[in-house]
Amino acid sequence: MAGKKKKKSLMEKKEQRAAYVFLIPAFLGLSLITYIPLLAAMAIGFTDLRTGHFVRNRVLPPPRFVGFDNFVEIFTNPTIDFLNSIGVTVYYALFAVISSVFYSFFIAILLNRKIPGRAILRAIFYLPYILPAAAVMISWHFLLRYEGGLINYFLVNLGFERSHFLSASETVIPSLVMIAVWQCGNLIVIFLAGLQNVPRVYLEAAEIDGANFLKRFRHITVPCMTPIIFFNMLMSLVVSLQVVVPALSVTRGGPGKSSMFMTFLMYHVGFREGDLGKGSAISFIFFILAAILAAILFMTSKSWIFYEEGED
Amino acid sequence: MFTKSGMQNKKQNEKFCNRLAFTVLILIAAMVMLPIYWIFRSSLMGSLDIFIWPPKFLPMGTINPSEWNWSNYTIRSANFVFLRNLMNSFAISVPCVIFGTATAISCAYAFARLNFTGKRFLFSLCIGSMLLPTMVTLIPLYMAWTYLGFVDSYWPLILPYLCGGGAFNIFLLRQFIRTIPRDLDEAAKIDGAGYWQILFNIIIPSIRPAIIVISLLIFITTWNDLLQQMIYIHSADKYTLVLGLTAFFGNFKADFAGMFAATVLTFTPGLIIYLVCQRYFIEGIVMTGMKN
Numbered sequence: 001m002a003g004k005k006k007k008k009s010l011m012e013k014k015e016q017r018a019a020y021v022f023l024i025p026a027f028l029g030l031s032l033i034t035y036i037p038l039l040a041a042m043a044i045g046f047t048d049l050r051t052g053h054f055v056r057n058r059v060l061p062p063p064r065f066v067g068f069d070n071f072v073e074i075f076t077n078p079t080i081d082f083l084n085s086i087g088v089t090v091y092y093a094l095f096a097v098i099s100s101v102f103y104s105f106f107i108a109i110l111l112n113r114k115i116p117g118r119a120i121l122r123a124i125f126y127l128p129y130i131l132p133a134a135a136v137m138i139s140w141h142f143l144l145r146y147e148g149g150l151i152n153y154f155l156v157n158l159g160f161e162r163s164h165f166l167s168a169s170e171t172v173i174p175s176l177v178m179i180a181v182w183q184c185g186n187l188i189v190i191f192l193a194g195l196q197n198v199p200r201v202y203l204e205a206a207e208i209d210g211a212n213f214l215k216r217f218r219h220i221t222v223p224c225m226t227p228i229i230f231f232n233m234l235m236s237l238v239v240s241l242q243v244v245v246p247a248l249s250v251t252r253g254g255p256g257k258s259s260m261f262m263t264f265l266m267y268h269v270g271f272r273e274g275d276l277g278k279g280s281a282i283s284f285i286f287f288i289l290a291a292i293l294a295a296i297l298f299m300t301s302k303s304w305i306f307y308e309e310g311e312d
Numbered sequence: 313m314f315t316k317s318g319m320q321n322k323k324q325n326e327k328f329c330n331r332l333a334f335t336v337l338i339l340i341a342a343m344v345m346l347p348i349y350w351i352f353r354s355s356l357m358g359s360l361d362i363f364i365w366p367p368k369f370l371p372m373g374t375i376n377p378s379e380w381n382w383s384n385y386t387i388r389s390a391n392f393v394f395l396r397n398l399m400n401s402f403a404i405s406v407p408c409v410i411f412g413t414a415t416a417i418s419c420a421y422a423f424a425r426l427n428f429t430g431k432r433f434l435f436s437l438c439i440g441s442m443l444l445p446t447m448v449t450l451i452p453l454y455m456a457w458t459y460l461g462f463v464d465s466y467w468p469l470i471l472p473y474l475c476g477g478g479a480f481n482i483f484l485l486r487q488f489i490r491t492i493p494r495d496l497d498e499a500a501k502i503d504g505a506g507y508w509q510i511l512f513n514i515i516i517p518s519i520r521p522a523i524i525v526i527s528l529l530i531f532i533t534t535w536n537d538l539l540q541q542m543i544y545i546h547s548a549d550k551y552t553l554v555l556g557l558t559a560f561f562g563n564f565k566a567d568f569a570g571m572f573a574a575t576v577l578t579f580t581p582g583l584i585i586y587l588v589c590q591r592y593f594i595e596g597i598v599m600t601g602m603k604n
Binding site: 012015016018019020022023025026027028029030032033034035036037038040041044049051107110111113114115116117119121123124125126127128129130131132133134135138139140142143150182213234235238241242244245248249250262263266267270271276279280283284286287290294 | 346347354421431444452558579
């Protein structure tokens with residue numbers, strides 16, 4: 001008996017060693033690419049590091065600690081206008097998360113029915129997601145033109161006023177949200193995956209009990225889907241908060257500063273102007289903001305996520 | 313309770329619902345496709361015809377109405393060198409896909425099948441990094457790559473994919489591996505197979521759809537990653553497709569036709585790869601079952 005036990009622990013040791021070998025890339029990645037840089041970013045935010053000298057000579061000048069100067073500066077400097085940037089980013093992110101989650105859930109429910117051409121339709125709805133975001137933005141820029149843009153042609157024909165879309169500060173964020181919704185095929189696919197796991201037995205039992213489609217949807221599908229809804233909201237939130245491609249490729253943060261997203265501001269201050277300290281300060285605040293929003297989502301989730309029994 | 317007519321009624325009801333769903337989906341799908349079609353249409357027209365009012369839905373010009381203007385595709389601008397940019401994009405994405413997929417498989421296997429101390433902690437670190445905005449790490453990473461002298465090369469874009477290929481991909485693969493019955497690897501283990509053998513002979517063949525999914529996801533992310541490419545690539549001869557297109561857009565001079573042709577060219581490679589694998593792709597994600 002004792003011999004067997006010893007042998008087993010030897011096997012366990014072997015398994016453990018194998019596991020660590022398999023995990024070397026993840027270890028390296030998590031430490032070198034993710035968590036150490038995260039800590040470094042926080043530290044750099046308190047220094048006056050700049051790119052210029054460093055990029056040319058690859059010699060790091062001894063960083064000077066400037067305390068909270070960078071933070072005070074970004075919040076008070078009107079050319080950086082950080083508060084505006086925070087507002088714009090949060091506005092876009094909340095708007096985009098809610099719209100795309102609603103839209104993709106709706107489409108996924110329709111796609112989950114037994115309808116002809118389901119595979120092709122699924123492929124079509126996923127398609128915008130795989131197109132390069134920069135090319136997508138440039139295309140939409142032309143579609144949304146005030147002069148001769150296709151969307152305005154439709155608006156006029158339906159009896160609406162023409163809109164400036166991306167070239168007016170009131171409409172730029174809603175227009176970008178519309179494009180984000182158009183591109184959210186990945187959420188649709190994840191919802192579809194979830195819908196396949198809604199236990200058929202529940203639905204059939206409810207049907208036998210005479211529950212109509214809406215009732216079944218409300219009392220079975222939605223509760224079973226709440227974990228997926230939460231996952232999609234969370235992922236969509238993290239992605240939307242970091243929105244940058246529209247500003248990089250088309251709007252340049254404008255018109256005015258109406259699409260000056262935080263990531264774009266960080267890119268602008270940190271890389272264009274070479275002020276790594278202030279750039280890091282921006283990303284530090286961004287990190288805290290993202291963490292707060294995610295925490296709020298997590299906290300509310302306890303009250304609306306339905307957990308099945310026997311989950312691991 | 314269940315009279316025959318009641319059952320029939322229900323069936324008819326169901327049929328009606330399906331038809332309604334189908335109509336709504338077709339309408340929305342048409343709206344989804346319209347912008348893509350519009351870009352294609354515009355790429356075949358003369359610059360002056362693209363924005364005429366009312367717009368023409370078929371690519372017919374005013375000058376020679378019957379002819380499609382394929383000549384836009386012999387792009388005139390020196391800023392958009394399609395073939396070179398295309399090769400550059402591949403030079404980044406292909407190694408990323410290979411390294412990223414390989415390392416993600418190995419990590420996912422360990423998380424799904426092997427027992428070791430600190431598993432829970434490491435796994436939550438891994439999942440936690442999904443929530444971590446990559447934008448926060450950009451400046452420190454930029455400094456590190458500069459220090460190593462890798463700026464204006466593709467290494468800063470490729471090397472991170474040697475490290476697990478992204479938490480979401482590891483997660484997806486792990487979920488998929490857990491759906492495979494353990495009996496198979498137990499049996500192999502009894503036959504004296506090592507962990508590598510189990511991985512190569514049992515796990516990898518049975519998770520092929522998930523592997524296709526994550527290779528495509530990695531391909532799309534690296535292909536489309538404008539921000540990091542802008543940060544690390546400076547010389548024009550190293551420009552990728554999206555960088556080339558953005559630069560072209562930045563200083564195009566009313567050459568709308570050329571712009572649209574360049575956009576279509578930027579779309580195509582991803583489109584072709586997607587069309588070839590789309591069946592596996594969506595099935596793969598659906599099959600992983602995204603539980604928890």
